[in-house]
Amino acid sequence: MYIQRLDHSSSIHHSIAVRHDTAPQNHNVWHYHEELELINIKKGSGTFFVGDCIHRFSNNFYILIGSKTPHYWLFDEQYINNNSGESADIRVVHFTPDYLGKDFFTLPESAAIRAVYSLAERVVTFNDDENGTFNQIFDQILIESPLNRLLILTSLLNRIRAFESPTLLTNHNHTTPPHHDDYKRMNKILDYIRFNYKIKIQLQEIAKVAGMSPNSFCRYFKQKMGKTLIQFVN
Missing domain, CATH: 2.60.120.280 (Regulatory protein AraC)
Structure with missing residues (x-):
């Protein structure tokens, strides 16, 4: 989606x-x-x-x-x-x-x-x-x-x-996905979070959804959202 x-x-x-x-x-x-x-x-x-x-x-x-x-x-x-x-x-x-x-x-x-x-x-x-x-x-x-x-x-x-x-509610630094060339990747990530946030999200799994290594995913997510994954879902 x-x-x-x-x-x-x-x-x-x-x-x-x-x-x-x-x-x-x-x-x-x-x-x-x-x-x-x-x-x-x-x-x-x-x-x-x-x-x-x-x-x-x-x-x-x-x-x-x-x-x-x-x-x-x-x-x-x-x-x-x-x-x-x-x-x-x-x-x-x-x-x-x-x-x-x-x-x-x-x-x-x-x-x-x-x-x-x-x-x-x-x-x-x-x-x-x-x-x-x-x-x-x-x-x-x-x-x-x-x-x-x-x-x-x-x-x-x-x-x-x-x-x-x-x-x-939101951070001053949060990025609006539609204004970036890689918004499709962000959509996949956000879709995964929406449907799995009530359970513990595994870094390996969400990084796989994004097509990235766990370390690369962590840097990417923090850059785009202004928060770490843990900060975002908690």
């Missing part, structure tokens, strides 16, 4: 696209896209692979993912099995980096949003407040007109900017 480039906005001629999913299979592909992505997992649990990070998620999970950052949602079995009777509740917002127009982002007033974009490059997770403000915002943006969605999204990004200590 290779990283797929997806386009969530241009096909419908909007700079913002929203979606409400109850079937997590839509997310079970290793992919990236030009658009930034805001997601609220209102109901659901599993493991999230993003950049150089593996992270568990559960109900009421909020995350902002930067442009061109490869990621993959591996939901727990009860949400994937159609016979389990368990459904997820996933609200998704994709938006282009210049969703307010290229000229807007040259204005000094856009500094706060540009700062959020910098945070999103490392992938931001955040919690709702005691009033359920973010939950209400996601409910609202799903049903609003395209114009009102612009205003709601801008307000939401400004709220994220106000966090004193945002939780960042």
